Amino acid sequence: MDGENTRHTRALAESEGPLPPIVVHRPTMRIVDGMHRVRAALLRGDEHIEARFVDGSPEDAFVLAVKLNTRHGMPLSQADRAAAATRIIGTHPHWSDRRIAEVTGISPSAVGALRTRSTDQAAQLNARTGRDGRVRPLNAAEARRRAGAFIGDRPDASLREIAQAAGVAVATARDVRKRLRRGEDPVPPKLRAAEQRTAAAEDTREAPGGSRVPAVPEPAVGRSALANMRKDPSLRFTESGRTLLYLLSSHSLTPERWRWLAESVPTHRATDVARSARRCGEQWLQFARELERRSVSGHGRAG
Known part of the structure; x- marks a missing residue:
């Protein structure tokens, strides 16, 4: 949040030997991890720097950037970690508090407090994915x-x-x-x-005129x-x-x-799933009609 730390950049530039590889998001060519190393290489006058490419969505690239920056190099400040957690809550609302805490390096309770204050409705889901990858309902x-x-x-x-x-x-x-x-x-x-x-x-919403109907x-x-x-x-x-x-x-x-x-x-x-859901509903309706027909004909024979 405070931008580049020039002192850290100079320290890296003055160090001997090659700099560790940076991590780059291939689809966008944005640096995921190693911005200070790139600045240090420029100060040295280097023309090349070793890099490792990763794929995936920009949101997942941000998660990786946070995870890497909490484990080595110049540590993120508490404000940086909280800001990162808030952003991940918005992009990965299905993740559990513990899973986000593991990435950002803050406590699960702090993540929970940030989630409560979040105004992103998508973050208020009824199931979360834990650190083991299993989906568990909050209910x-x-x-x-x-x-x-x-x-x-x-x-x-x-x-x-x-x-x-x-x-x-x-x-x-x-x-x-x-x-x-x-x-x-x-x-x-x-x-x-x-x-x-x-x-x-x-599970209700406001209908026109102020009445409440099932959502x-x-x-x-x-x-x-x-x-x-x-x-x-x-x-x-x-x-x-x-x-x-x-x-x-x-x-x-x-x-x-x-x-x-x-x-x-x-x-x-959405369109494909809606069409499939309608077909399933039609099949259930046909099944119900068949059962009702059998029930009526059965009663008729018994009479």
Whole structure:
């Protein structure tokens, strides 16, 4: 933020031997790491400097620049690190606080405070990617439901398999399994209440005239109905039944989860995804009509 440090540049120019390679973003030819080394080479009168090229987006190049500058050479100031974290929150909102903290060299709590103050709506996502590359929902209730759905599809799966598939801790997977065996909701009452409060505050928008309308669709399948279907042996213990339960579970998303999916679609793919979603909806509608037709004809034969 303070520009070039001339003292550091002169120190590099006066050093003997070749300067370490700089890092250059190939698509834009911008220096990712080594601006002071380039200035030092110019002071020396050098005509060439060794460089290493990297590809990727400009946003990823900035992340690399921050990461490299926090690990060697002249360290970044605290103000530089905070400014870098704020910028990364805007370009990589799906990254967790810990992952951004690891790059910028500030604490996760400091990143969280910067994220809270951020006015970038894109930064307020409902899932984050951690340092291990795994995507975890911020909503613990949603993760528990995903674990419950996995257990319904694979009742003999180990706790570790459930935890890995749902992105939860092994202890959470154990608790979800116990709740399902007792016939309870996999989400404790406190988490459900918190989720409802959040949904009431976030999942509505102002309509013309001041009335409030839902911003995204409600879950396609009610939790209680889905839970009852999972207990039905005729569905649970047949391949076709398990396939149907899996498909219904995958579409039984909360409003915030639908929003998260919509926000993750790149602009250049929005039309393709929308067309595919409509086709899926039409197939489900045709499937529903077939089931209704069979149900009506079945009742007619029984009468």
